[in-house]
Amino acid sequence: MRVYSDRGEGEHFTMEEKLNHLIEHELELKGAIAGVSIRDATTGEKVYGHMGDIRLRPASNMKLLTAAAALAVLGEDYTFTTDVLTESSIINNQLNGDLFLKGKGDPTLLPEDFDRFAKKVKANGIDVIDGDIVADDTWYDDVRLSPDLVWSDEHWYYGAQISALTASPDEDFDAGTVIVEVAPGDAGDLPAVAVTPDTTYVQVENNAKTVASSGDEDLTLNRVHGKNTITINGTIPAGSASVKEWMAVWEPTGYALDLFRKALERQGVLWTGELKTGQAPEKADGIYTNESITLSELLVPFMKLSNNTHVEILVKEMGKVVHNEGSWEKGLEVVETEMEKLGLNMDTSVIRDGSGISHMNLLAPDEISILLHNVQGVEWFQAYLNALPAAGKPDRMEGGTLRGRMNDRDVQAKTGTIEGVSTLSGYLKTEGGGEFIFSIMLNNLLDEENGPAVEDKIVAVIANQ
Template identity: 30%
Template sequence: MSWDLKWLAILLYLFSAQVFAQEIEIDASYPMSTEFRTLFEHDIFKSSDVGIHIVNLRTKEEVFGYQADKGMVPASVMKAITSAAALRVLGASFRFETLVFIDGEIRDNVLHGDLYIKGGGDPSLEVHHLWKIVHDLKVQGIGRVSGNVYYDNSIFGPDTHISGWNKSIDIANGPAYFPKTSSLSVNYNCLAIRVRAGQKNKEKASVFVEYPSPDITIVNDIKTVRSYTRARISISRSIQDDKMEFTVGGRVPVNQERTYYRALHSPSNYFMSQFAEVLRQNGVIVNGEHKLQDAPTDKSIFYRHRSASLGTLIKTMNKSSQNLFAESIFLMMGVQQQSPPQDIVRDYLVELGADSEDLVIVNGSGLSRDISISPSVVSLVFSDMYGSKYVQAEYLGSLSIAGIDGTLRKRFSEEDAAGKMRGKTGSLNWVFCVGGLVFGQDGDTYSVVIFMNDLKTSSVHARTLQDSFLEKLIRTSTIDK
């Protein structure tokens, strides 16, 4: 190395050391600045983008803030916003509906005409619900359909990927967290692939799909290995003309069985194949074909299947961080209000006091790096939900309980802190966020939002620092009553 390069390296080192040695400035006017000051010695504040906002929901006082008004990527904390907006727009009692229409007369257990299934975008629909629908249709006299069975997927439009997530490897392989949204959703728009090892070393393992479809084929390249060997499975997906082929390779230890989930390329076609199979297994004969086609608008509803209430659905959405639920609810707000769902959520936040120009809303799940929302805006949402006598119970019940369930079940190792927070986590590569309500030992409830973007350290270190803030807040009394 030349002397010039050596001196340059030394100067860069000294400059970086000086930057990292700089003390992070925090606003001493906040009531909890003293309690949190030592936590700002962590390198995360020097190397990453961090935003914090804490509000006492009884007094409405900001007890701490750090870059609280800076727009940042919220990751799945976005679901806490989507569920709040949906409770305000759709109402806690809203239910998705899958409708059945008939075009013809029923005589002698035969529908002389066509059967129409109109999807309502229900993200919770599973195959066992299709059995219930078919059973009820048989009870109402449909044992055979002389015409066709049509499937209407028009309410959301064509099956599509979650907006704002363009990661090429996910588009190609279809991980379970990246399902397509569809008006005709079933089984979370994912395929369950079961891998079952043989009983002896080197014996051929078996691979099968829980709910098969004519459009799905499996190439089995799995080997059974000795019981002490670690499993190593790879699943690749190829698509051609709406048909999917999964190649499953690797190894699985003797007598083990594992299940892997992959997103469907065409949820509408999969729904159609599953409904056709349920009809067949129930002895309902269809003389015609199964096709995608809009339902007639001049026919009355023959049958309707209703989902659980929105107040129940958001429990799955928030506690399990379920992307399909979030996107389907997000899209349904747009359908009901006949307006882009991004605008509906933005309008809700502006109504709470946010500046429209500071908001970038892309989807409802938070699976995007293009979303930009500040911690202080998320605090407005928590304050709104906490203060609502109409939807507070449903909203708080949907959030994970620290140390007990959901995505917070492994947080707060200290026994006296477990159960003292209800919240929502969010993470992407280099993004780690948490927000929710903390119940302090002083008897007050606090809205807490901590966003960490552009992380230069592990998520373990980020989580430890977040929990230090949260546990310190739980144990600290800031208000004399």
């Protein structure tokens, strides 16, 4: 290979030569693997490759495959529904039997949605329920966590459990989580703790301490395994800003049921039975059906903010729609089938989940760049492209995970990070008016936080063409 010293003054280097020199001499990968695949966006011709055919861990670049499959199978206008049901009669403002809340995967249900459900119950003339309030999550199976999720991730928002009936604390739609905010008190006092939304489903053990303003913020939040007890330990300085963490709950179905319970109480609706989980009878009648935002709208927070819960719900939904089984196994079968239709060779790939959080997922950069080229020709491509983070755009729902990177580049791409892995794949326009597709996959990094700088240098070489 020729390096820069081989050329005389005034001679120009090709993109291939620049990238080879950058990867082999300047990036200081220190034993890490860099897989790179670059294609002409119009023709699909591969114009550069470095270990492009080597299977690597994709991290959240896996979402590029799952999002494409969901758009192909479910469609841009697909919505999730949630039903309030009963099979019993209403006489003198009393429901003579059970009330059912049946979830069908909607990850966007907010506390105010449960208030609306309760108001619909009241509007149907129900003041008393002579029976149980039953949460039905049987639309999907009862496997809550993907097979390779690291145990230490399960209490964080990105490791939230998957249920067909769940709830989100805010409009990022981090389904299956609550927001825990810790605010300092006076030095020596316990800090104040607030949980959003207001729910008794989680309890807080506050063992933290407010220290002098010159002290360190060193808080540790955790959730006890198998319980909804959140522990807070460590220190927070007096006068400092509050600390917020999004914590995953144990069993989201019960979380949604608790929000529904509180909403019914606010409407003055009483019941004689219990709060429990179960299955609604097939012949149950609808009191109210709630419809979510469309898939194309959901893709924006999903892809821009790289939401793992959204994508795993979509995997199960595809399994339910195609195979009548809302499971990872059946959903991933659908993903693989759709990727084959889009030209990928799934015989050389390993897919273990929809989000890429598994270290067992294996994809080659060449396969990702093939996907990104081929989806340009499908009817839902604009929704797909619109959902990708846009470099340097400060708005979270535009720039997403790229809002603080490559401010001078015209790049739309999906980021990805798990321990030892950093990836970036997408579309860019060059300074000379060219358009390229790229996939950069860095594996075996000593510190994955160094990955974005490496990726940005590679993108800069492409963009300067």
